[in-house]
Amino acid sequence: MDQRLKAKLIERALAEGFSACRICRPTDVAHVADDLAGFLKQGHHGSMGWLAERSHWRGAPNVLWPEAKSVIMLAEEYGAGDQLEAPSSAGLVSVYARNKDYHDIVKKRLKRLARWLIAEAGGEVKVFVDTAPVPEKPLGQASGLGWQGKHTNLVSRELGSWFFLGSIFTTLDLPVDEAEVDHCGSCRACLDACPTDAFPAPHQIDARRCISYLTIEHKGPIDEELRAKLGNRIYGCDACLEVCPWNKFAREAKEIRYHARDDLVAPPLAELAALDDAAFRTKFSGSPIKRIGRGRFVRNVLYAIGNSGDQSLLEVARELCGDDEEVVADAARWAVERLRA
Template identity: 75%
Template structure:
């Protein structure tokens, strides 16, 4: 193998040329605090319906157990900074607010292809074995990113960097190569509470703690069935994910422009009309969101979310749309439609 430091310098250079905004290295065992934090999260019930978090706690809590042969973890960050104000749409209640990351192509596909190219380069240069992960395996990416020095886990639990803010996807390359490790980043949140105070549903019981059961991203994407009525009104017009805590972070003044144009928002997804989204049938939904992460939740959950937004809109002109779905074949959609009618009447 080439000199470790030289190889790592070239690896970082290659990663940046691929479009990643940062590349750092840690060891799989550099996150000893994760098992305790994960166990506390699950024991508190904060994971909600995400049973897979409890089922895979051993792997998710110990990256070294995921692949015992791995000696290094290359952590990558890829910017998806929006070119528009992601919170402006909240002032237009007849329009839908869709999380920035979902306004175009599915990042899983884009990041994984970039990771694979980087991993192939690494093998060609130094041999060894590699495995790449991006948000679809039990890997504690945020904790590893913190340990590698990409950034630190902020009070909203997302990774924050002084160099690129918090608009970034994380990916990892596990390798059997023994690469020089970087220093972990220190916390720079200070006394700031911007991300905590902006949350519409008070999803943070304390700084650095998230109760997913109250998080709008969880409620609109992961939660199956009807959402508790106490929370429906707080969703506003957010129909897929929520960017409030990310957008509030003052470190975004250093945000880096996205290098891949496929992250740029589709014009029809920046502020689409609720009336047009509510009437999508399964085929129409699949066609509109082909290649989008939104497709994963399916038409029923998506329309359920749209109906909550219609109920929150105060726009009586949307009443016929909601009335037309009160007998929908999906119970959660029909329930959401009836609730929306009640709110508008």
């Protein structure tokens, strides 16, 4: 095993724009299969059927690609500084989604680093960022990048909570790093901050109550019990990340394409509600928001309108009560009732 190659790899990763680079084995996360099985058995995955369908891979990275001997885990910061709030008449978009889609940016960076590794040392590689059945957070902890906090997200003593993960699987036998241990202690700030009580217990999440799941993955109407708890969050949620004390070490994103677009820091709800399909696609071209479609997005906007208490938005909601998409019309009727009340 070549420590010099590893040192050059880390140097190259940082030069490519990554914030940290660590290495583990595909077999270092043996606990994931049982953890995932328990998560699925309780139905905490909601409508994300793909988690169950590909659990045999997600639960065992060595099964996903048996020839792989090492997993290179990369972190990339996307922090937004203090731009974390918006007035009730404006929408609140999760920090990671306020500009370009990180999948494209991180994957291109991973591919450049992987090509360099092949040229430098040979072997075969596969790159993954979020969309493949890879247990990135457990691998991140096994590699020493950070640990899975009580909110189940990865936390780093050097980077805080605001960072993306990517991985390079390789047939090269590289020196590994020591796994990170839990540094949450008795803190439960993330659990207490969740507006919908989505954490049945520390280190467990019920996606069916998670605002990120509800506003992005859930396709139909959201349960009325939860609508009022969404506040003005129209795409994703950062509540549990924002309060983590380890974010005192977080830094603003170096990558300019992660910096928030001016029109997505506090976008007026009235303007967003008026988007038809063509306007929605144009506005969110190159954004992760585009993938949920106009119907789901305007549904979220109307829930925010209903929660705003802003009577000037009553007519905006009323005009959408007859929308062609029933999920939008249902949300509009609810918003009208809320504002009237």
